[in-house]
Amino acid sequence: MFFWITLKLICTCCKLPDYVTRPAFWPGGGVVCNRNPARVFFCAVLVFFFIVGDCAQSDPENPRKSHLIKFNQAQVLFNQQSVPDGQHRVKRKRILREERLKYPLVRADETLLTIQSTSGEEVILNQEAMVADHIIVKLHEDVSEEALATISQKYNTSILRKLHTPRLYLIAFEQYLEPEAIEETVSNYESETAYISSAGPDYIWSVALFPNDPNFAPQWALHNTGQLGGTPDADIDAPEAWDITTGNPSIAVAIIDSGIDYTHPDLAANMWTNPGETPGNHRDDDHNGYNDDVYGWNFVNDNNDPMDEHGHGTHCAGIVGSVGNNAIGGAGVNWQVSLVALRFLDANGSGYDSDAIEAINYATNNGIKITSNSWGGFPYSTQLEIAISVANQAGVLFIAAAGNDASDNDITPFYPASFDLDNIIAVANTTDDDELNWSSNYGLTSVDLAATGTGIRSTAPGGEYIYGSGTSAAAPHVAGAAALLWGYETGLTHLQVKTRILERADHRPGLLGFVPEARRLNAFNMLNPAWTPPAPHVIVDSVTLTDVGGDGNGYLEIGETVEILPLLVNENFPDAENVNVDISCSSPNVMIMLPDTVSAGTLGAFASVEPSPPFRFYLDSGLSRNELVEYTLTVTYAPSYSESFTFSFVVSPGDVYEPDNMPPAYDTITVGEIQDRTIHAIGDPDWVAFTLPRSTEVKIETDGPGSDDTVLSLYGPDSSTTLLATDDNSGTGNFSLIARNSSAALPSGTYYIKINENGDNQTIADYTLSLSRFNNPVAVPEVTPAANFTPLTAAFSSASSYDPDGDAITGWEWMLGTETISTSATFLHDFFNPGIYQLTHRVKNTYGVWSAPEYLELTAWIPGDVDKDWKVDFEDFTLLRIAYSSTPSSPNWNPECDFDNSGKVDWDDFIVLKTYYGHSLPE
Numbered sequence: 001m002f003f004w005i006t007l008k009l010i011c012t013c014c015k016l017p018d019y020v021t022r023p024a025f026w027p028g029g030g031v032v033c034n035r036n037p038a039r040v041f042f043c044a045v046l047v048f049f050f051i052v053g054d055c056a057q058s059d060p061e062n063p064r065k066s067h068l069i070k071f072n073q074a075q076v077l078f079n080q081q082s083v084p085d086g087q088h089r090v091k092r093k094r095i096l097r098e099e100r101l102k103y104p105l106v107r108a109d110e111t112l113l114t115i116q117s118t119s120g121e122e123v124i125l126n127q128e129a130m131v132a133d134h135i136i137v138k139l140h141e142d143v144s145e146e147a148l149a150t151i152s153q154k155y156n157t158s159i160l161r162k163l164h165t166p167r168l169y170l171i172a173f174e175q176y177l178e179p180e181a182i183e184e185t186v187s188n189y190e191s192e193t194a195y196i197s198s199a200g201p202d203y204i205w206s207v208a209l210f211p212n213d214p215n216f217a218p219q220w221a222l223h224n225t226g227q228l229g230g231t232p233d234a235d236i237d238a239p240e241a242w243d244i245t246t247g248n249p250s251i252a253v254a255i256i257d258s259g260i261d262y263t264h265p266d267l268a269a270n271m272w273t274n275p276g277e278t279p280g281n282h283r284d285d286d287h288n289g290y291n292d293d294v295y296g297w298n299f300v301n302d303n304n305d306p307m308d309e310h311g312h313g314t315h316c317a318g319i320v321g322s323v324g325n326n327a328i329g330g331a332g333v334n335w336q337v338s339l340v341a342l343r344f345l346d347a348n349g350s351g352y353d354s355d356a357i358e359a360i361n362y363a364t365n366n367g368i369k370i371t372s373n374s375w376g377g378f379p380y381s382t383q384l385e386i387a388i389s390v391a392n393q394a395g396v397l398f399i400a401a402a403g404n405d406a407s408d409n410d411i412t413p414f415y416p417a418s419f420d421l422d423n424i425i426a427v428a429n430t431t432d433d434d435e436l437n438w439s440s441n442y443g444l445t446s447v448d449l450a451a452t453g454t455g456i457r458s459t460a461p462g463g464e465y466i467y468g469s470g471t472s473a474a475a476p477h478v479a480g481a482a483a484l485l486w487g488y489e490t491g492l493t494h495l496q497v498k499t500r501i502l503e504r505a506d507h508r509p510g511l512l513g514f515v516p517e518a519r520r521l522n523a524f525n526m527l528n529p530a531w532t533p534p535a536p537h538v539i540v541d542s543v544t545l546t547d548v549g550g551d552g553n554g555y556l557e558i559g560e561t562v563e564i565l566p567l568l569v570n571e572n573f574p575d576a577e578n579v580n581v582d583i584s585c586s587s588p589n590v591m592i593m594l595p596d597t598v599s600a601g602t603l604g605a606f607a608s609v610e611p612s613p614p615f616r617f618y619l620d621s622g623l624s625r626n627e628l629v630e631y632t633l634t635v636t637y638a639p640s641y642s643e644s645f646t647f648s649f650v651v652s653p654g655d656v657y658e659p660d661n662m663p664p665a666y667d668t669i670t671v672g673e674i675q676d677r678t679i680h681a682i683g684d685p686d687w688v689a690f691t692l693p694r695s696t697e698v699k700i701e702t703d704g705p706g707s708d709d710t711v712l713s714l715y716g717p718d719s720s721t722t723l724l725a726t727d728d729n730s731g732t733g734n735f736s737l738i739a740r741n742s743s744a745a746l747p748s749g750t751y752y753i754k755i756n757e758n759g760d761n762q763t764i765a766d767y768t769l770s771l772s773r774f775n776n777p778v779a780v781p782e783v784t785p786a787a788n789f790t791p792l793t794a795a796f797s798s799a800s801s802y803d804p805d806g807d808a809i810t811g812w813e814w815m816l817g818t819e820t821i822s823t824s825a826t827f828l829h830d831f832f833n834p835g836i837y838q839l840t841h842r843v844k845n846t847y848g849v850w851s852a853p854e855y856l857e858l859t860a861w862i863p864g865d866v867d868k869d870w871k872v873d874f875e876d877f878t879l880l881r882i883a884y885s886s887t888p889s890s891p892n893w894n895p896e897c898d899f900d901n902s903g904k905v906d907w908d909d910f911i912v913l914k915t916y917y918g919h920s921l922p923e
Helices: 002-013 038-052 061-067 146-152 179-191 238-242 310-321 353-365 382-392 471-488 494-503 523-527 874-883 906-918
Strands: 017-019 031-033 073-079 089-097 104-117 122-139 158-160 168-173 196-206 247-258 296-298 337-342 350-352 369-371 396-399 424-430 449-452 457-460 463-470 538-547 563-571 576-585 590-595 597-603 615-619 628-637 641-650 674-678 687-691 698-703 711-716 723-729 733-742 747-758 766-774 782-785 791-796 811-814 819-822 826-831 837-845 854-860
Touching: 031 353, 031 523, 031 576, 061 146, 061 424, 073 463, 073 494, 104 179, 104 424, 122 146, 122 179, 122 353, 146 168, 158 723, 196 353, 196 382, 247 310, 247 353, 247 471, 296 353, 296 494, 310 337, 310 457, 310 471, 337 353, 337 471, 337 674, 350 353, 369 471, 382 396, 396 471, 424 471, 424 494, 463 597, 471 494, 471 523, 471 590, 538 576, 538 628, 538 641, 563 597, 576 590, 674 687, 711 791, 747 766, 782 854, 791 854
Parallel strands: 247 337, 247 369, 296 337, 369 396, 396 424, 424 449
Antiparallel strands: 017 031, 073 089, 089 104, 104 122, 122 168, 122 196, 158 168, 196 350, 457 463, 538 563, 563 615, 576 597, 576 628, 590 615, 628 641, 674 766, 687 747, 698 733, 698 766, 711 723, 711 747, 782 791, 791 826, 811 819, 811 837, 837 854
């Protein structure tokens, strides 16, 4: 009961507004949409903390805990808090002293819930942090430092330091100020318009951390064969690009991040070394303001050692340029490149506005033309925008992560990606199915394109490798592609490189409505001299035929009108304009009724339409029963595209002898049986029923002296009165009928055969009726799932397949969609993504005849779906809470809760459940 009361209270507190602001340093920060699933996910996290208890420990896999700077050990110097509102929220402003930071005095503006977890941990909804004892000020041109000193004295402040960026200063307070006093000081400096260009806080930024997405195989982003259950070719076509170039070491890419492990075996050979600097002489040889900046610079500690103490920067660097073809680890987008380590994020993944500005300006001033920026957040920073603008003027391409809040950046900007500057490429994150990752930010105007960024294996400090996901992993793919292109075509400008990347991206239907033109990075297209712009491709995907001018029994019979409704699909990008469909038929006995041309207007990229009105045929009496009629649909669209598609149907004979009805009486016969029978005069047909076994095709034959017109008809199955097929024997008593519908076997059930004399009063003497299986083997696949955790491992067996004639089975085919996954009788297969899978199986006998396909449906469950209701919800949290801390010998043990198969339901299982909370299988 306590749990449910708690759950109800927390759900009430989660009735947040549509958008909740998050701190500048929230990884992927900015704003997150609180409509489902984001609101549900957030509430789940609250419950997760509340019920487990020991939540105060550091947990890098917990996004909420990792995204916020925690000040648990900080000394509180000032604390101002509002009263709770109707949603249990309070606004709090604090001044803190945190000795672990470069600038220990911090101002934290936060919104938090008054409810706490059982561990006493605060539930913080959003947070903005900035330095509390200085601000950033920029002077106008020709304003001296002496003038700034005079202004500073006027406001009881002083010049703390002059940054390397021209006219940019840190202005210190005599002591820390309360929030209102800080804001007043900023306003005072902004009022000195004759001297001051801009003034603002020194914000604290944070890395865009990776969501935990397990079970992705290495390197799919470079070359995707569907090895993880994803879509083949949902990648950047790196091998095709490498056929043209593998990179150029003269191209430098600055990783503005948490540094780089420049000793990593897969990175060391690709590290940039400052050509103007002599290592170890403690001098600024190239006069750029930095002593011994060999690999770059550490703006966190203001020294020349940019070694990564967090891991984020090293992961990004590996995506851009892990050494290729060296028999170590994996390959980067570039096998050869120069990686510049510019560290402004500390060991906790946090960094200052001023240090980010310094890092950007370092890259600009040192002639580095590409920067990779997998960080960002909510607040707008004038000085940061100015630094990127200056880089633009210097020809620097600024690649930025779009953020990981499932948020629309068009509505709520995420900086720096959302600055309106020509040199920025803002990057969203895609999965191996070419879909937008659920956590990725997006925007039809503020995000430029998407790139592979889910489950990316790359380098980590200490010579290690890790998996990571997010726009943090997507942006370095674009930075790496830019370096690959620029190293191959060195004469391009930075804006030409950007244009090439965007113009030659792939267009994927899964990105429609998220990024402009549904673009996803393609490295090969950028380099391919034979590339041509994509063109629309409209096909007739399928046709629906209906008998609208007849008895309406679903069969296309002589004397009826047939309605033809095509389904048009534009399989490509861009839109197809002025789409028209023409119909034609070569049969003289088929009359095309107007219209013979239908307009579909403009058909959007990847869209489909059934044009109106439908076409119509009249089936004239000159047609023969069972005659094959072919007709052609020709699709045209602007400017001069044209393609024809041919379809056909068979004229149904109908039941021209007597109305469809069930037999008043009938005998039975089994498949494989031969009966001697006698038929009487016309009007007294012989009815025989048989049961069609599963997946079997039956040959129905008669043998006897016969008459000049004997009709064999097949009805069924069961209580149906539908005529399926007829064979009209004209003059001979030997005829046969195969009980199958087109190329597929009929379903199992009870069928009826009618043998009838037609056209005279003669009587058929004795005849023989036989039923035999058509010469196809019969396949009955078996499947045994080996686990319910993703990946679902399933064992497949064709051991029960048999051939009715006793022939040996010599071939097997198992297909998942259109992909053949095995040609063996028995095999194992892993399903990495949750969902419902349709498999097809068939076998071949010694005569090379394939069986009709068998269809099999298999469900791969979502991790965390304890009660197997196809969704991960609070019910699963409840079951996991009950089983928490249990082992197989415990009375409350539930093996479905042991997601990681560790033999214990523990904290790691809560992490899995939290990760997948709100997911559900497709309808």
